[in-house]
Amino acid sequence: MSLFDAAPFSAPTGPVVRAVHDDFHGDLLEVSMGPHHPSTHGVFRMNVTLDGETVVKLKPVFGYLHRNHEKIAENTSYLSSMPYTDRLDYLCSMTNNWAYALAVEKLSGQAVPDRAEYLRVILAELTRLLNHTCLAGFLLQDGGASGTPLMYAFREREKILDLFESLSGSRMMCNFQRFGGCRTDAPDGWLAAARRLVDGYGGFLDEFERLLTGNEILMARTQGIGRLSAKLAVSAGVTGPMLRATGVAYDLRKVDGYGFYPRFDFRIPLGADGDTYDRYMVRVLEMRESIKILQQALRDIPAGPVMDPKARLRGFRPKPGEAYGRIEGPKGEIGFFLISEGGPSPYRYRVRPPSLINLTILEDLCLGHSIADAVVILGSIDIVLGEVDR
Amino acid sequence: MFGTGLLQGLAVTAKNFAGSFLVRERFVTTQYPEERTKLPEAYRNFPFLVSESHDDPLGTLRCVACQICEKECPPQCIYIEKSRDKKPDANGKMQIYPAIFDIDTAVCMSCQICVEVCPFDAIKMDQVFEIAVTNRFDGLMLDKHALAKPNEYFHSIHPTEAAEVDGRLAASRRAAEEKARAAAAAKAGAKPAVPGPPPPTPGAQP
Numbered sequence: 001m002s003l004f005d006a007a008p009f010s011a012p013t014g015p016v017v018r019a020v021h022d023d024f025h026g027d028l029l030e031v032s033m034g035p036h037h038p039s040t041h042g043v044f045r046m047n048v049t050l051d052g053e054t055v056v057k058l059k060p061v062f063g064y065l066h067r068n069h070e071k072i073a074e075n076t077s078y079l080s081s082m083p084y085t086d087r088l089d090y091l092c093s094m095t096n097n098w099a100y101a102l103a104v105e106k107l108s109g110q111a112v113p114d115r116a117e118y119l120r121v122i123l124a125e126l127t128r129l130l131n132h133t134c135l136a137g138f139l140l141q142d143g144g145a146s147g148t149p150l151m152y153a154f155r156e157r158e159k160i161l162d163l164f165e166s167l168s169g170s171r172m173m174c175n176f177q178r179f180g181g182c183r184t185d186a187p188d189g190w191l192a193a194a195r196r197l198v199d200g201y202g203g204f205l206d207e208f209e210r211l212l213t214g215n216e217i218l219m220a221r222t223q224g225i226g227r228l229s230a231k232l233a234v235s236a237g238v239t240g241p242m243l244r245a246t247g248v249a250y251d252l253r254k255v256d257g258y259g260f261y262p263r264f265d266f267r268i269p270l271g272a273d274g275d276t277y278d279r280y281m282v283r284v285l286e287m288r289e290s291i292k293i294l295q296q297a298l299r300d301i302p303a304g305p306v307m308d309p310k311a312r313l314r315g316f317r318p319k320p321g322e323a324y325g326r327i328e329g330p331k332g333e334i335g336f337f338l339i340s341e342g343g344p345s346p347y348r349y350r351v352r353p354p355s356l357i358n359l360t361i362l363e364d365l366c367l368g369h370s371i372a373d374a375v376v377i378l379g380s381i382d383i384v385l386g387e388v389d390r
Numbered sequence: 391m392f393g394t395g396l397l398q399g400l401a402v403t404a405k406n407f408a409g410s411f412l413v414r415e416r417f418v419t420t421q422y423p424e425e426r427t428k429l430p431e432a433y434r435n436f437p438f439l440v441s442e443s444h445d446d447p448l449g450t451l452r453c454v455a456c457q458i459c460e461k462e463c464p465p466q467c468i469y470i471e472k473s474r475d476k477k478p479d480a481n482g483k484m485q486i487y488p489a490i491f492d493i494d495t496a497v498c499m500s501c502q503i504c505v506e507v508c509p510f511d512a513i514k515m516d517q518v519f520e521i522a523v524t525n526r527f528d529g530l531m532l533d534k535h536a537l538a539k540p541n542e543y544f545h546s547i548h549p550t551e552a553a554e555v556d557g558r559l560a561a562s563r564r565a566a567e568e569k570a571r572a573a574a575a576a577k578a579g580a581k582p583a584v585p586g587p588p589p590p591t592p593g594a595q596p
Contacts, residue, residue, distance in 0.1 A: 080464040083501035148403055166430035169515065175501045183506070187431065187550070211402040214395030314462065314507050 028056065031371075035064045039142055039375040042385030046362075046374070053370045058363040062356075065389035073349040078104055078179065078316050081349065085336075086173040088351065089387040091131050094123040094164070095329040097177035102258065103325025103336035104179045108318040111308055116181035117260045118301040122194065123164075123176070124259075124327070125290040125297070129201060130160045131330035132241075132283040132290075133208075135382050139280060140212065142379035143221045144372075149212060156204050159197055166190060180311025191298060198294045205287055213284070222276035226365040226377035229274060236361045240332025240354050241286060242381060245271035245278040252328035259327070263300075264293045276380040317344055331355055331382050351390055355383040431548055434502055434515035436495050439537045440544050447538040452512035454479065455488040459504035459513055467497035468504065483566075491534040496526060511555045517547045 034045035043064035049057035069088065073081040085100045086093035098120050105112065112120075137153025161171040167190055168174040168183070176183050212218055228238070230246040243250055251268045253261040269285035271278030318340040326335030332354025339348040358381050365381075366374040409416055420427050442450040455472040471490035479485040504513050516539070523529030545552040 076464060077462060079503060079507075080462055083464050083499060083503065086501075152406070162430075166432055169430075169432040169434035169502065170500065173500065175503075184432070207402055211399040215399050216392060216395050219395075314458065 041383055044385055050371060055366045055369055055371060055374055058366045060359060060362050062388050065385045069390040070349050074346055077344050079313055083175045086175055087386055089384045090172055091134060091384060092127045092330050093172060093174045094127045095327060095334060098124055099325055099327045099334045100336045101177040101179055102327060103323050103338050106323035106325050107321060107338050107340055110180045110311060112181055113305050113308060114302050115304045116306040118297050119182050119306060121259055122294060122297045125294045126160050128290045128330045129287055130157050132287050133157055135283060136280060139379045142375045152208060163194055180308035182306045185306045195298050198291055201291055221376055225276045225369060225373050227273060227275045228365055232364060237357050241279060241282045242358050245282045246274035247272055252326060252333055264296050266293050276376055279380045317342055329354055332358055353387040355387040359383050359388060429517055431550060433517050435500050435519055436498055436516050437493060437504055437513050438516040438539045440512055440514055441538050441540055444540040444542055447540050451487060451538055452510050453488050454485045454510055458507050462503055462507045464501060464503060465497050465499050467494045488534060493532050495532055496530040514544055
């Protein structure tokens with residue numbers, strides 16, 4: 001059977017929820033975990049029903065960080081929405097910018113110069129390194145390894161953020177991509193600094209893996225925990241490393257071949273079990289592939305302009321029509337759907353947030369595991385609440 | 391053998407612990423108020439208004455109150471009122487100027503879009519980050535007195551961009567002068583006068 005066969009969404013196959021009270025067991029305990037709980041990665045709430053320490057029911061509650069992003073975008077110009085996309089997934093502003101720019105470029109039929117395409121690939125892969133490094137650190141933090149791996153991860157993240165700051169002026173809210181290219185060219189010495197960072201990153205990953213991958217405590221906490229089946233992942237629309245950890249080879253960099261990705265030689269790491277450990281391993285291996293892409297891109301990047309000379313910032317009115325621009329963000333498929341009626345602002349603007357859609361299967365992953373594992377599972381899904389709630 | 395992974399991990403943390411005392415390139419902490427790291431040239435936080443003269447920053451603002459930045463600002467933090475009279479700008483052309491130019495930095499999200507859309511290179515991003523105030527309403531509302539800063543200051547924080555802007559402005563000034571000369575020559579030849587130079591095209595800024 002192909003993994004992509006349309007499977008009807010089936011009810012979760014966790015343990016049967018027993019009656020609230022019977023003579024043999026005590027009461028079930030309902031816990032409202034969050035929204036102000038340090039392990040929920042932001043303002044996220046889980047209504048967990050517990051039998052002892054075992055999760056028997058879990059209801060994710062979100063919307064605490066809702067900022068009306070999509071409706072605001074329908075009332076401002078195309079350009080004015082760009083800085084808001086930084087604030088969706090605030091760890092990965094570069095990929096959010098790219099997805100939005102891609103959607104608008106599709107809508108208006110805008111071309112992008114070669115150097116800008118290379119720069120976009122470089123920035124997207126740096127973002128992937130940054131996101132996965134942070135995630136691996138946070139995963140251990142959720143497991144109870146207070147501090148150490150997270151500090152190592154943040155030390156390396158800071159180096160990438162320094163690169164982003166010297167390029168775009170801001171560490172996290174980059175607001176760097178534009179319709180038809182990138183805002184500015186890389187300053188003198190930037191590419192050399194990026195090369196130095198990329199060359200050193202493999203060494204850091206080796207060290208990080210020595211600390212984590214063979215660690216017996218980590219293995220005990222993650223192997224066999226939160227197992228996701230390929231069938232459920234595909235039918236629930238899960239994308240990104242979550243999906244690939246279940247063994248489904250689906251990566252938009254290969255499937256869509258957007259940007260200049262077909263020019264680069266890289267492989268797609270896949271997991272086998274779909275458990276938390278696989279999700280961690282897939283991300284680590286993906287970082288190694290990202291390093292390969294970065295080395296090729298930094299070697300081949302051509303000289304030239306980074307902005308299409310015909311591109312316009314203001315008075316930008318695409319022809320009536322619709323477009324969906326999607327890229328493989330670090331968390332999964334991040335897409336922007338736009339409908340233009342020929343006006344200065346989109347008639348409809350919709351974000352496809354990978355965090356939200358990956359989060360929908362949280363209950364299926366957590367049923368039957370202990371409450372402490374639910375925290376690790378939530379960490380391995382890799383959500384950013386700015387994107388879930390928008 | 392069970393535990394080897396743990397021991398390996400401990401070796402890594404031990405190495406990092408020792409390294410944080412011994413390895414030179416890992417001494418990254420800056421003792422902030424006494425020492426400062428150099429900000430990258432691209433660093434931005436809040437906008438300021440560029441004026442030509444150091445002596446009279448308010449009188450020589452490049453801003454002509456066209457209100458493009460006010461319209462494009464995503465969080466709508468700029469408020470401009472046009473003047474009723476006109477003053478000569480750097481090219482000697484009579485222009486209106488902003489009677490009121492307010493930026494509410496409590497609302498501003500430092501996105502730099504006002505800078506990109508400005509056709510006159512009149513608004514640029516500042517690098518001052520020590521702006522804590524005790525009054526969050528009036529203290530964070532910057533009027534044009536607080537916003538106006540001379541071009542030399544712009545050169546001191548963004549040298550590359552400032553040099554490029556100066557070159558562009560000088561070129562447009564030369565073009566304007568040539569056009570005026572051509573117009574004068576044409577007038578002398580009893581032909582209808584050519585209208586004044588158009589402003590630089592919007593969106594031409596990289």
